[in-house]
Amino acid sequence: MNSDKLLAEKAHGIGRMIFNNPERHNAVSLEMWDAADEILRDFADDDAVRVVVLAGAGGKAFVSGADISKFEKERSGEDSVRHYNDRVRRAYDNVQALPKPTIAMVDGYCIGGGLALAVCCDLRFCSEKSRFGLPAAKLGLGYPFEGLNRLVATVGPGAARDITFSGRQLDAQEALDIGLVQKVLAGDELEDFVVGYAKTVAANAPLTVKAMKVIINEVLKNPDAPDLDKCRALVDEAFASEDFAEGRRAFMEKREPRFKGR
Numbered sequence: 298m299n300s301d302k303l304l305a306e307k308a309h310g311i312g313r314m315i316f317n318n319p320e321r322h323n324a325v326s327l328e329m330w331d332a333a334d335e336i337l338r339d340f341a342d343d344d345a346v347r348v349v350v351l352a353g354a355g356g357k358a359f360v361s362g363a364d365i366s367k368f369e370k371e372r373s374g375e376d377s378v379r380h381y382n383d384r385v386r387r388a389y390d391n392v393q394a395l396p397k398p399t400i401a402m403v404d405g406y407c408i409g410g411g412l413a414l415a416v417c418c419d420l421r422f423c424s425e426k427s428r429f430g431l432p433a434a435k436l437g438l439g440y441p442f443e444g445l446n447r448l449v450a451t452v453g454p455g456a457a458r459d460i461t462f463s464g465r466q467l468d469a470q471e472a473l474d475i476g477l478v479q480k481v482l483a484g485d486e487l488e489d490f491v492v493g494y495a496k497t498v499a500a501n502a503p504l505t506v507k508a509m510k511v512i513i514n515e516v517l518k519n520p521d522a523p524d525l526d527k528c529r530a531l532v533d534e535a536f537a538s539e540d541f542a543e544g545r546r547a548f549m550e551k552r553e554p555r556f557k558g559r
Contacts, residue, residue, distance in 0.1 A: 300332040304354070305339070310347040310499030311492065312340040312397075319355025322406055324362055327381065330388040337391050344558055347499040347506070349395060350491060351418060352402040353411075356484075359401065359427070362409025385410065386443060392417040393447070393514070396507055398498050402491045403427045404484065408466070416447040419510060421477065422491050423469050424484040429477060430466035450517045452477050502540045503558035508532055 304315040314336050316323040340346045353359040363385075392399060392414065401407075401415040403423035408430050415421050415429075431448070433440045440461070449457045456475040460467070469481045482490050498506065508531035515523040535541060540556045547554035 300326075300328045302326070303329050303332040303336065305336045307340075307343070307346060309492075309496055310345065311495045312336075312343070312346040312349045313352060314340075314349065315352050315354050316360050317354040319353075319357065322358035322361035322408075323353040323355065323411070325360055325410060326363075327384055330384055333388055334391055337395055341395055341397065344503075346397065347503050347558075348398045348400065348495045350400045350402055350495055351392070351414070353404065356404055358406040358408075358411070359403040359423075360408075360411030360414055361406045362411055382441065386441060389413060389417045389443065389447075396510070397503075398506060398510060400491060400495060402487065403429075403478070404487055408432065413444045413447070416444075416451045416477075420479050422480045422482065422487065422494070423472065423478045424487045425469050425481055426484060427469045427472070427478075427481075428466045429460075429472050430464065431460050432464040434462065435464040500553075500556070502535070502538075502544060502554070502556045504531075504535045504538050504540060508535050 302316070302318045304313075304317050306313040306315070314333065316325065316329070318324055318326075318329070337349075340349050351359075363381075398420070399418040401418040401421040403415060403421060405424070405426060406428055407415050407423070408428070409432060412429055412431050431440070445457065445461070448460065452460070452475045456477075459465075467475075467477070469478070472478045473481050480490070508528075511531055512523075512528045515528055539559050540554075543556060544554050
């Protein structure tokens, strides 16, 4: 990796990518996005990793958006802005397209690009102190179709309009109420819950979980014309797998299945 501000860990079937820039509330620079791509490729290629957790270091923020201290270098002209936006868009796409479930563990601020990253993940769990916002309208920034599309898919058009038009911050309870997060926990319970949940997902049949993720994404991407051939192929793959036979045996033998992803 080419950045000490992004950390990777693997254990118990879980890959963890940790944004490690706590002095700037885990704001992200281009070099951090480059490192993120490398980490995600490694997680995608490693069969031992079955679920991926994204988190922020320091206990104050998940990700607070772009690193403003780098703007003069990274976003000062039309060409550099275009390059930056293309680079960040690719990073978000890579998170969403990861063929394994992704969980955003939010402990603190989840603002701007941090919120855009969180809605790329399949699930979001947060601490009670967490706050969410998209302050582009307060900064005069343009915001791309892809980011708003994911936000609308997550919270619906009404809540998305409120979040983007006002630029205000939402507390954890309001985030739960609109479906932005799936669960709110006390700060000292968040990590144990997320790790336990991730272990549950990691213990399930990988081919089935992959199929569920792809099919749900097909529904969200194009509900009128999903790629049904791809969806059927993934379902057929699961039924033809050794894991399906293992699941049946384990059920009959009243034991926990041992899935291998094949």
